[in-house]
Amino acid sequence: MRKVTKSLVTLGLCTTMLSGMMAGVPTVSLLKAGNVENVYAADNEQVELGDLVLRFLAIGEYEPNRYTKKNGGKWAPEEIEKGLLIKADMVLGEGNVEGMMAPMKYSLQDITGHVDADVNTGNIVITYNGLTLTMKAGSTTAELDNGKEKTTLTMRSEIAPYFKKVDEEKNVDGSDYYACYLPVKFTAEALGGNVIWNDAMHRIEMAFAFYASDAAASPVVNSKSDYTTKKMESNSNTYSKMKGRIDVTKLDEAAVKANVADMIKAGLNVVNPVYQNEDGGWAKTNTEYDLLEDSFARLYTKGYSTVDNGATHGHMKFLSRIIRLSKENPELFSGYETQLSAIEKGFWKAAKYMCDSQNNNGGWPQYYPYGIGYFRNITFNDNAMPDLMESIYALSNDKGLTDNELCEDYAWARDEIKAQTNPYVLELGIKHDTLKEVWDNGLDFVIRAQVVIDGIKTGWAQQYDPDEKNPVPAGGRAFELPSVSPDESLTMVKVLANIVNPSAEVKDAITSYVNWINSVGITGYGVYNIADRTRELGTDRLILKDGSTTKQFGRFYGLDTTGEYYGFTKAQMANKMTDSKFYEIFAGRDSVAQLSMNYGMGERRIGYSYVKTKADVNATAVYNTWKKALGE
Structure with a gap:
């Protein structure tokens, strides 16, 4: 046969x-x-x-x-x-x-x-x-x-x-x-x-x-596990949560031992060479792969190292908290010295990766060393560069102005860097002066990257051209055109607001953004989900005039006030939704700029958040907290 x-x-x-x-x-x-x-x-x-x-x-x-x-x-x-x-x-x-x-x-x-x-x-x-x-x-x-x-x-x-x-x-x-x-x-x-x-x-x-085969299979997905790849990326395992799992005043001895064992097992899977790349970084998964499953390393498929979506800096924070807890509670981690050494080595490799991946003008690409297309771009979106800078700051500064948590998590690492006796620190050449230089160069880029339109400082773009000496906004995915992005701007403002003894330039950057975001927005419109059987997902989403007094904010704002950058005519600009000279822009997977999300992007407008509320409220809250911390 x-x-x-x-x-x-x-x-x-x-x-x-x-x-x-x-x-x-x-x-x-x-x-x-x-x-x-x-x-x-x-x-x-x-x-x-x-x-x-x-x-x-x-x-x-x-x-x-x-x-x-x-x-x-x-x-x-x-x-x-x-x-x-x-x-x-x-x-x-x-x-x-x-x-x-x-x-x-x-x-x-x-x-x-x-x-x-x-x-x-x-x-x-x-x-x-x-x-x-x-x-x-x-x-x-x-x-x-x-x-x-x-x-x-x-x-x-x-x-x-x-x-x-x-x-x-x-x-x-x-x-x-x-x-x-x-x-x-x-x-x-x-x-x-x-x-x-x-x-x-x-x-x-x-x-x-x-x-079915191992090559076709994926690691076990378990959203109920305390330790998953997605929880690494989302920084879900805070110090307080992890400390609570080994609290001898609230848990019996058996539970504490089991929780310590789980913590170590998860940490070893995080630094397993199958998961952590040789360059020190990790790929993103956006999936709840269970790090407590024995099959994880066998079924995981390697990917390119990135700082996108919480990858690498999220893993690094988790590893640091294990080491911190082991130093604070040595009796609970007795017998795990070899495993802790492997976990610590993974942490230092990640720290080295963060230094190595900074480019010549002070920014960080979305992916490194893989550098094709927009993966090379200096990336603010999805907390890539802001969260990375947060870690660099905590490795080189003892305190934060508005949030001291990560500085406390990294206190043990700063001590090791200052002592210069740790074999991994010496092997990888990690020094305080190097980290300080990396931070200073990154901060300099951020200050220079704030977009100025008609003489007014606005916010920051999602991505920037990596080859330009001076920061130039760049596009990301097909529907992410060069623009000013309030979400990414607020994330970067939080990083700036945490700097102890901020310079005049840092203060101006924060104040300028808060003033700008309060000057833009849309009123009189609402976003509605509408059942539509002709759509692939059975629904559509439109922004419609409804007389609402709730202020809406675009995911993206244009890089000029005339619309010429995107090819809009004067007639088109006359029909923009906002009264502000700073206008919202939208685009689908065809990369065609629009002044409303109602045109030409059916798939994206139901699968992407083009319009949000409270951008002004959130920025003002950060500003007020910052001013209070400054004593002003």
């Missing part, structure tokens, strides 16, 4: 079933499985759904994004090529699924596939689920090897693979960056995927089924 690789076709996952599965509707029962160790199945063999991993991939026609979905979950968007805003090429015309060409490296990675593409030779080798698909740039033939036999496949000349140089982008080694464009439908079907074209969403959608 002829053997074939198990795929959606051999599993009977036809297009009709695919549609049901994509909607999260169970439409078929699969019977007894064959040998789950064997990727080959007899024709028409039926297998247990529980033995399979189901993954759905999608690539948009008009946007620089790919999507991934597990089983019947929601689509998760990310750039087609990490950090870049490059789009698919539709070589046979708009809406023609046969002609979509796009990079697939990261899409296939999400289904355990691997793309090895060599721009110098033109050779492209894709491995997935026991299959090897070999192609060559410019060639209309491909070879599929399933481990038993090799088959030659042909494609039309218009969709032969090619490499495209990405302007101004370099690999880590300094060589030019090329993206490998593959015929998406041809490639997916060659690998056993089912393909449909979603005309309403203007994208190709692909479904794959394959046997």
Whole structure:
């Protein structure tokens, strides 16, 4: 009997079933499985759904994004090529699924596939689920090897693979960056995927089924665990919480011992080389992967080091608190000396990473050392640079003006830095003068980066161009245009407000922002969620005139007062929602600037917070606390 690789076709996952599965509707029962160790199945063999991993991939026609979905979950968007805003090429015309060409490296990675593409030779080798698909740039033939036999496949000349140089982008080694464009439908079907074209969403959608394996599995998700990767990133394990778990006055001896053991186990998983990268940083997960599970290190997939979404500085704070508690309660941590040494080494590696990743003009990129596209940009958003600076400040200063908690967490580390006897401190060359210089350079950048419009100091941008000597606002994701961002500005103001003995420049930066944010905003409008079955998520969100007196604030504000920066006409500007000369801007995944979120960005306006309240109230509260701390 002829053997074939198990795929959606051999599993009977036809297009009709695919549609049901994509909607999260169970439409078929699969019977007894064959040998789950064997990727080959007899024709028409039926297998247990529980033995399979189901993954759905999608690539948009008009946007620089790919999507991934597990089983019947929601689509998760990310750039087609990490950090870049490059789009698919539709070589046979708009809406023609046969002609979509796009990079697939990261899409296939999400289904355990691997793309090895060599721009110098033109050779492209894709491995997935026991299959090897070999192609060559410019060639209309491909070879599929399933481990038993090799088959030659042909494609039309218009969709032969090619490499495209990405302007101004370099690999880590300094060589030019090329993206490998593959015929998406041809490639997916060659690998056993089912393909449909979603005309309403203007994208190709692909479904794959394959046997479960460690490569396809993810670490255990457990939001109830005290120690998860997301809790590291969100800084949920404060000193007071961790101290409470080992409080001998409130817990019995057995509970304290168990909690100490959990704390150590979590710390060891955090510094495990599988999780902490060699450069000292961590990737972000945004997921509650349980760090108390024995399988974590085996199932975790490494990612690029970043300070985005709380990664790295969040981990560092957690490690510091373990060391602090062990020094305050040595009797409780007796017997864990070897483990504590490993945890401390991970902390110092992270401190070194923070120093190493600062660029020449004083800012920090979102990712380091991976530096492609907007990942290279100096990044304020999602607390990246502000939280990193908070740690640098606490490592080099004994006290904070408005919040002393982190300075207390890092007191033991400052002592080690001053003593210069700790082997890890000596090995990594961590010195007080170095940290002070890093802090001073970062602060100098922040002061210079405050955006001035028509002679008025406003706030700060989400991101800045890393190559410009003077700070220049830059865009991030496709819907994050260069602009002033109140959220990021307030986060940075909190960092500035914590400086003991602030300079005149720091005081002016804080005061200027608070004055500016109180001068902008929208009144007379409200944000409403509206049921809409035509939308992918079944709902829409609009900002509508309702006469409300509640002040609304945009997520982004323009970099001028005329609209010329974004190509707005005078007629368009006359219809902006605000009476202030500082106007709100909006954009969807097409990167087209709008003066209202009601136009051209249906997917984003329901999935992103473009409008918020209390930006002025929150800024004023920080300002008042700061002034009180100054004694003014």
